[in-house]
Amino acid sequence: MPNLKKTLLAVLALTVVTAACADGPMAPEADVALTAAFGKGGKPSGGTDGDASTTGAPTFLHWIEPLAQDVTVSKLCDPSMDCTLSIDAIGAYLTVPINVLDAPTVITMTAVAGTEVNFVFGPHGTQFKKPVKIKVDQEKTNGKGRSFVALYWGNDLDDVLETIPVKQYRKYLLFETDHFSGYAIAM
Numbered sequence: 001m002p003n004l005k006k007t008l009l010a011v012l013a014l015t016v017v018t019a020a021c022a023d024g025p026m027a028p029e030a031d032v033a034l035t036a037a038f039g040k041g042g043k044p045s046g047g048t049d050g051d052a053s054t055t056g057a058p059t060f061l062h063w064i065e066p067l068a069q070d071v072t073v074s075k076l077c078d079p080s081m082d083c084t085l086s087i088d089a090i091g092a093y094l095t096v097p098i099n100v101l102d103a104p105t106v107i108t109m110t111a112v113a114g115t116e117v118n119f120v121f122g123p124h125g126t127q128f129k130k131p132v133k134i135k136v137d138q139e140k141t142n143g144k145g146r147s148f149v150a151l152y153w154g155n156d157l158d159d160v161l162e163t164i165p166v167k168q169y170r171k172y173l174l175f176e177t178d179h180f181s182g183y184a185i186a187m
Helices: 002-022 027-038
Strands: 062-067 069-077 083-088 092-096 105-111 113-118 118-121 129-138 148-155 160-165 167-168 172-179 184-187
Touching: 069 083, 083 105, 092 105, 148 172, 160 172, 172 184
Parallel strands: none
Antiparallel strands: 062 113, 069 105, 083 092, 092 129, 105 118, 118 184, 129 172, 148 160, 148 184, 167 172
C-alpha cells in the first residue's frame, strides 16, 4: 500500500506540473531555457557588472563564492498551508503563502550557476493571488550596505520587463512577486 500512495502522489505531482505549465505563457521547456540562458550570462540589454552611476545600466549583485552549478529545489505546495523552499548553502528562501494557489502545485527554485545572483522560479508563468516572498542572505553576496532592485526578465532575456523593489531586513534582501519567471538582483 505505501508504494501505491507514492505512485499516486508522483502521478498527481506530474499532472499538476503539466497542467500548470501547459496553460501558462510558455511551454514547460521554458524553465529549462531560462535557466540555460541565465547560466550563459543572459542579462538585459545594457546590463553591466560595472558602476551603474557611470553607465546608467544595472550593476548585478554577485555571490561571494560563485555557484559551480545550478542548484534546484522542488516541493509540492498545498494551497491550504504556507510552503517554504530553501537553498541553505546560499541563504535563499521562497515562501508561498496560504491560499495563493488554486491547486496543489510542484514549485521549483533554481539558483543559476555563475557569479551573478540569478534565480528561475517555476512553473514559469504561474500567477499567484497574493505575492510570494523571496529572501536572500546578503552576507553571501557582495552587496552589503547597498540598495537594490530585483530585475525580472521576459521570454527572451533581452529586455528588463519589470523592476521590483528589494527591501533590506537585518542580513536579508527581500522581494515579492505575483508571478514566476527569471529574476536577478541588481544595484
